[in-house]
Amino acid sequence: MPVAPKSIQDVDPQSFASDSAVREQLQKLLTHPLFANSKRYPALLAYVVEQTLLGNAGELKERSIGIEVFGRTPSYDANSDPVVRITAGEVRKRLSLYYFDSSHLGELVIELPLGSYVPTFRPPEPIAEPAPETLEMAVVTEGPDEIQPIAPSFQPDSPSKPSQFRWTIMVGLLILGCVVGTIVGLRIHPAPAPPEPVSNIEHFWEPFLSSANPTTFCLGEPAKNIDMDAINSFEAPVNSPVEPQKLYVRLHLSGNLALADVITLTRTAAALEARHKAFRVVPASEATFAQLREGPIVLIGAFDNIWTLRVTQKLRFGFESKDGVALIVDRKSQTQTTWATAWDLPYQKLSRDYAIVARIHDSTTGQPVIIAAGISEEGTEAAGEILYNPVYLESLLAKAPANWEKMNMEAVIETQVIEGHSGPPNVLAVETW
Numbered sequence: 001m002p003v004a005p006k007s008i009q010d011v012d013p014q015s016f017a018s019d020s021a022v023r024e025q026l027q028k029l030l031t032h033p034l035f036a037n038s039k040r041y042p043a044l045l046a047y048v049v050e051q052t053l054l055g056n057a058g059e060l061k062e063r064s065i066g067i068e069v070f071g072r073t074p075s076y077d078a079n080s081d082p083v084v085r086i087t088a089g090e091v092r093k094r095l096s097l098y099y100f101d102s103s104h105l106g107e108l109v110i111e112l113p114l115g116s117y118v119p120t121f122r123p124p125e126p127i128a129e130p131a132p133e134t135l136e137m138a139v140v141t142e143g144p145d146e147i148q149p150i151a152p153s154f155q156p157d158s159p160s161k162p163s164q165f166r167w168t169i170m171v172g173l174l175i176l177g178c179v180v181g182t183i184v185g186l187r188i189h190p191a192p193a194p195p196e197p198v199s200n201i202e203h204f205w206e207p208f209l210s211s212a213n214p215t216t217f218c219l220g221e222p223a224k225n226i227d228m229d230a231i232n233s234f235e236a237p238v239n240s241p242v243e244p245q246k247l248y249v250r251l252h253l254s255g256n257l258a259l260a261d262v263i264t265l266t267r268t269a270a271a272l273e274a275r276h277k278a279f280r281v282v283p284a285s286e287a288t289f290a291q292l293r294e295g296p297i298v299l300i301g302a303f304d305n306i307w308t309l310r311v312t313q314k315l316r317f318g319f320e321s322k323d324g325v326a327l328i329v330d331r332k333s334q335t336q337t338t339w340a341t342a343w344d345l346p347y348q349k350l351s352r353d354y355a356i357v358a359r360i361h362d363s364t365t366g367q368p369v370i371i372a373a374g375i376s377e378e379g380t381e382a383a384g385e386i387l388y389n390p391v392y393l394e395s396l397l398a399k400a401p402a403n404w405e406k407m408n409m410e411a412v413i414e415t416q417v418i419e420g421h422s423g424p425p426n427v428l429a430v431e432t433w
Contacts, residue, residue: 019053022121025108034094040087041094043069049110049119060117088117093262100266200397201390203405204359205271207368213295214278217265218287220301220308220373222258257283260377260422261300264384268298268372271388284308292365301380302356302373311369316431317356317412319373326375328354328412330429339412339428341375350417355379355425357386357396358410374415378422382415385425392425399430407432 026049029035035042047069048060062084066072070083078084092112099109109122208215265281272279282291284305292307299308302319303326312318320329327340339354355374362369372387374380386392396411397404411430416423 021108022049022053022110025110028107029095029098029110032098034098040070040083041091044084044087045091045095045110045112045119048112048117052119057118062117065117084117088112089259093259097262097266100270199390200393201271201388204387204393205370206405207359207361208272208296208298208370209275209277211277211296211368214280215272215296215298216287216291216294217269217279217281217298217300218284218292218305218307219257219261219265219281220304221283221285222304222377258301258304258377258380260374260381260384263381264300264372264387267384267388289365293367295367297362297365297367297369299369299371299373300384302375305373308371308373311360311362311364311371312356312358312373314364315358315360315410317410317429319356319375328356328375330412339375339414350376350378350420353379353382353415353417353422354428355383355413355415356410357383357413357425358408360408360410371410378417378420379413379415382422382425383413386411386413395425396427396430399427400432404432 026046030042030046035045044065047065051057051060062078063074063076066076066078066081066084067074070087072081072083092114095111098104099107106124108124111120111122113120202209269279269281284301284307287307297307299305299311302308302312303321309319316330316332318329318331320327321343324343325340326343328337330337341350341353353374353376356371358369358371360369360371361367370387372380372383374383386396396409399411400409401407409430409432412428413425414428415425
């Protein structure tokens with residue numbers, strides 16, 4: 001039977017890396033904290049890379065991986081047990097985070113393309129060289145008695161008087177040209193080019209961009225069981241995991257972080273990175289009140305993030321869990337909202353989700369806070385789009401006052417969910433103060 005080719009994107013691996021180089025890079029990935037703190041993710045990544053190097057890429061299917069890596073029986077139902085798909089999605093996310101770090105520039109790139117379990121290998125990204133300084137073709141130094149050319153030029157051993165005369169005329173014309181240019185420059189003042197208008201995205205993030213302190217991204221953890229009685233306590237919560245089958249988000253559990261939360265993190269953090277603003281990422285269970293007082297805060301996730309629940313407890317719109325239903329409440333209305341989802345709703349039947357987007361100055365921490373938090377992951381992802389997509393941000397600002405930049409703002413959004421993916425955010429209500 002013919003051996004399947006290695007997935008090196010039609011490039012001879014020897015042209016940029018040997019199998020040993022790929023295995024060496026794999027070991028770097030497996031020992032990195034993004035993979036080393038888990039059992040499933042390094043197991044899947046190591047298996048698919050090794051099988052690809054052995055020429056078995058054609059056999060890397062969901063069922064075979066479930067059997068060989070996760071010990072499933074040959075007759076297991078991949079639809080009801082999506083461990084391979086979920087783990088592969090987490091591996092893709094963690095590979096993206098690894099190579100997003102500029103300290104890994106110059107390393108061989110291992111990727112797991114969407115829709116495939118066959119990894120690809122790419123040569124290291126070239127490291128940009130600094131632009132060479134412009135070389136001056138002629139330099140003139142001024143001595144006590146004469147102006148002497150320094151740039152390389154042809155000079156006869158014993159220049160004739162006509163040559164010296166021509167040189168004197170050229171220098172004189174050059175000086176005259178400089179004087180005339182200076183006079184004209186003093187009389188004519190061309191209007192400077194108008195500055196680029198500041199986008200609403202930059203206005204929205206201005207408290208974060210202007211802060212001298214790093215921004216803290218605080219992420220929720222679906223695998224943590226939040227004690228709702230701890231909302232009024234400002235200690236970092238430490239809880240034991242609960243049984244995944246009792247959680248609505250069981251199909252999206254990926255270690256301790258939700259995929260949608262990490263997507264929101266990477267896209268919003270990229271905006272700060274592009275503007276050379278420092279930031280750090282901490283899970284909600286480890287974030288301390290002292291840390292959150294050190295600089296601007298971005299809270300991602302709702303029921304899996306105790307700090308989101310605490311901050312929104314003081315706002316008009318907030319999160320509550322009653323009688324097996326998770327909902328967003330309107331504390332200024334006596335009527336219960338319809339912005340709700342039952343915890344026991346099968347994931348496949350989720351068709352609509354709700355979320356809160358906010359930009360406020362929090363009086364408790366004394367810091368600017370941005371919130372992107374959905375009842376489920378899909379709501380969080382849709383809320384995050386408002387933070388970095390100018391089109392969706394404009395839909396929010398259209399319902400805000402003209403001077404919104406100087407105000408606190410909180411909004412409720414809705415998104416349709418199709419096959420586990422969120423649609424565009426639809427703004428339902430806005431509060432400014």
